[in-house]
Amino acid sequence: MEMGFRWDFAYEILPDMLLATLNTIIAAGVGYAIALVVGLFFLLGQRTPSKIINGINREIVEFIRSTPLLIQLFFVYFVLPQFGIKLSAWVCGMITIGLHFGTYLSEVYRGALEGVSKTQWEACRALNFSTAYTYRKIVLPQAFPIAIPGMGNYLVGIFKDTPLLSTIGVAELFHAATAVGGYNYRYLEPYTMVGIIFLILSVPAAMWVRKLERTVNVAQGKIKQ
Amino acid sequence: MSYFAFLAEHGTTLLLGTVTTIKVLVCSMILYVIISMIFGLMRLSKNPIIQGIATVYIEFFRGTSLLVQLFWVYYVLPFFGISLEAFVAGVVALGLNFGAYGAEIVRGGILAVPKGQWEAAHALNFSPAKRIKRIIIPQIFPIILPPAANLTVELLKATALVALVTVVDLTFEAKQINSITWLSAQCFGTALLIYYIMARLALVPFLRWLEVLAARKVGRGKA
Numbered sequence: 001m002e003m004g005f006r007w008d009f010a011y012e013i014l015p016d017m018l019l020a021t022l023n024t025i026i027a028a029g030v031g032y033a034i035a036l037v038v039g040l041f042f043l044l045g046q047r048t049p050s051k052i053i054n055g056i057n058r059e060i061v062e063f064i065r066s067t068p069l070l071i072q073l074f075f076v077y078f079v080l081p082q083f084g085i086k087l088s089a090w091v092c093g094m095i096t097i098g099l100h101f102g103t104y105l106s107e108v109y110r111g112a113l114e115g116v117s118k119t120q121w122e123a124c125r126a127l128n129f130s131t132a133y134t135y136r137k138i139v140l141p142q143a144f145p146i147a148i149p150g151m152g153n154y155l156v157g158i159f160k161d162t163p164l165l166s167t168i169g170v171a172e173l174f175h176a177a178t179a180v181g182g183y184n185y186r187y188l189e190p191y192t193m194v195g196i197i198f199l200i201l202s203v204p205a206a207m208w209v210r211k212l213e214r215t216v217n218v219a220q221g222k223i224k225q
Numbered sequence: 226m227s228y229f230a231f232l233a234e235h236g237t238t239l240l241l242g243t244v245t246t247i248k249v250l251v252c253s254m255i256l257y258v259i260i261s262m263i264f265g266l267m268r269l270s271k272n273p274i275i276q277g278i279a280t281v282y283i284e285f286f287r288g289t290s291l292l293v294q295l296f297w298v299y300y301v302l303p304f305f306g307i308s309l310e311a312f313v314a315g316v317v318a319l320g321l322n323f324g325a326y327g328a329e330i331v332r333g334g335i336l337a338v339p340k341g342q343w344e345a346a347h348a349l350n351f352s353p354a355k356r357i358k359r360i361i362i363p364q365i366f367p368i369i370l371p372p373a374a375n376l377t378v379e380l381l382k383a384t385a386l387v388a389l390v391t392v393v394d395l396t397f398e399a400k401q402i403n404s405i406t407w408l409s410a411q412c413f414g415t416a417l418l419i420y421y422i423m424a425r426l427a428l429v430p431f432l433r434w435l436e437v438l439a440a441r442k443v444g445r446g447k448a
Contacts, residue, residue, distance in 0.1 A: 004304075066378055066424035067417045068385035071396055075417060078409035163292040167389065174293065187300040195289045195297060203288040 010189040013180050017193050020176035025201075027090075027172050028159040031097035035158065036151070038102025043109045061103045069100050070164055077168045093165040101158050108150035112143040145216045152209035156202055163194075173197060231411045235402050239412075242398030243419055249312070249384045249394060253319035254377060260324025261373075265331025266357070279328065286325035292386055294318045299390040315387030323380050327373065334369035335361060366439035374432035378424050385420070395419060 045057030064072070077092045087095075116139050124134040163174035177190035267279035286294065295318040302309060309317065338361050346356040388396035399416035403409050 062425065063417075063421055066382070066429075067420045068382040068396065070385040070388075071399065071413055071416050071420065074400065074403070075409070075413040078403060079413065082409060160290040163290045164386075166292075174290070174296075178296075181300075187296075188304045191293065191297050191301050194293050198289040198293060199285065203284055206288065 005192070006186070006189060009184070009186060010193060013190060013193070016176055016180060017173065017190070017197065020171065020173040021197055021201075023171055024159070024162050024173040027093065027097075027162045027165060027170065028155070030094050031101065031162070032155050032158050034094055034098025035101035035105050035154070038098050039105030039109055042102055042106030043113075046106065046110065061106060064100055064103045069096065069161060070167065072096050072100060073164060073168055089165070089169045093168060093170045097158060097161065097165075101154055104154055104157075105151065108147050108154070109143075111150065112147035113139065115146040116142045145219065148216055149209060149213035152205075152212055156205050156209060159202055159205070160198065228411060231406075231408060232415070235406075235412065238398050238402065239395060239415060239419065242393060242395035243423070245312075245392065245394040246384055246396075247423075249315055249319070249387055249392065250381055252316045253323065253380060253384065256316060256320030257323035257327050257380065260320060261327025261331050264324060264328035265335065268328060268332045269335055283325045283328050286322050287329075291318065291322045291383055292389070294322055295386055295390055311387070311390050311392045314390055315384075315392050319380065319383060319387070323376060323383070326376055330369050330372045330376065331365070333372075334365035337368045338364050364443055367436070367443055370432070370436045370439050374429070374436065377432060378428060381420070381424055381428055 042057060042061055046054055046061075048054055048057075073093065073096045076096045077089065080087060080092070120138055120142065121134065124138050129138070162172055165172055166175035166178060169175070173194055177187075177194045181187040181190040264279045264282055267275050268283065270276045270279070295315065298309065298318045299311065299314040302314075342360055342364065343356070346360045351360065384394065385396040388394050388400065391397070395416055399412045402412040406412070
């Protein structure tokens with residue numbers, strides 16, 4: 001077998017890899033969208049008047065957060081069909097990623113809400129604003145900027161966890177690389193290219209999130225320009 | 226088959242897998258702590274080459290996916306004549322990946338030590354090495370342990386990935402049992418429970434205890 005990096009082979013598989021990258025981006029985007037919504041539900045579950053519901057919600061979040069995404073994927077993919085629910089690998093993957101990262105995002109939301117000063121609430125009460133009005137006009141506009149960096153971080157996080165989807169057969173980038181590598185019995189080029197594509201996409205994204213974080217901190221007066 | 230019958234038949238296998246998972250966790254934990262310390266300090270070096278190396282390392286490992294790194298270490302390194310055993314490859318990949326995240330935590334911790342401490346050590350004519358070792362490092366533990374604890378729980382979860390490069394850990398055993406018996410709910414459910422118990426009842430209390438210990442050492446917290 002020829003040693004070293006074979007550029008011709010790399011060039012040959014490039015179109016396939018780029019096409020699969022598109023799938024990875026779609027998977028990350030859809031998973032993120034679900035996670036954003038699921039996070040809201042977990043957040044609401046934490047803030048109900050009932051202590052029992054809050055406690056149950058807390059335990060569910062803790063359970064999902066402290067168990068591996070990989071086994072959760074297997075669980076959803078293999079167990080649901082036993083109860084008669086047949087879903088494609090794509091749907092299973094999206095649900096699992098949405099649930100898993102939804103728990104993380106609910107913490108981001110919670111932190112952002114708690115980041116709004118208590119005096120803001122007191123001032124709204126003094127002005128006799130309704131709770132809904134307070135949330136809509138006073139609290140959420142202030143909480144949202146605080147949540148942005150955390151939300152951005154998890155977008156990058158989800159993107160980097162999409163290769164796990166290949167284990168249940170979702171045809172994303174890593175899956176394509178494994179398939180191409182197995183077919184030609186050369187893993188050097190496909191896996192290296194996957195790494196490079198990930199770097200090209202996620203390093204600028206992470207830098208952008210860091211810049212956003214700085215902007216938010218400056219706007220809030222936490223650090224000087 | 227009842228759940229107890231399932232446990233009676235496959236419980237030992239899962240427990241053996243758990244032991245391997247714990248071994249992977251402990252080894253990669255030691256590796257990542259060492260790497261974080263080294264690269265965290267390098268990141269703050271005034272020498273642009275040393276700082277550059279650390280920055281490239283950190284950005285590289287944080288920018289790519291752990292699974293890709295793991296497969297690269299296990300399947301691609303042999304092309305360059307370096308064949309690692311699955312267990313070693315898993316520990317190395319985990320250690321390198323989490324070391325990059327840890328290095329940023331260490332860097333943040335060092336920056337968070339009040340400036341007066343540096344100046345005082347300087348005024349007392351401590352050598353740079355002694356300043357870091359005796360004054361700064363002991364003070365960073367209470368700062369870095371809470372984020373490091375989160376990272377370590379993430380590490381426990383990430384150890385599941387080594388199953389994909391044929392390390393016979395808890396995840397691997399669960400998959401194996403699933404493919405023999407097709408009792409998916411039982412075997413993956415049990416695996417999830419074991420990971421949960423390891424995280425909530427062993428790892429997290431241990432890390433909290435470390436936090437209390439570190440706070441006490443620098444005179445914060447209750448004696």
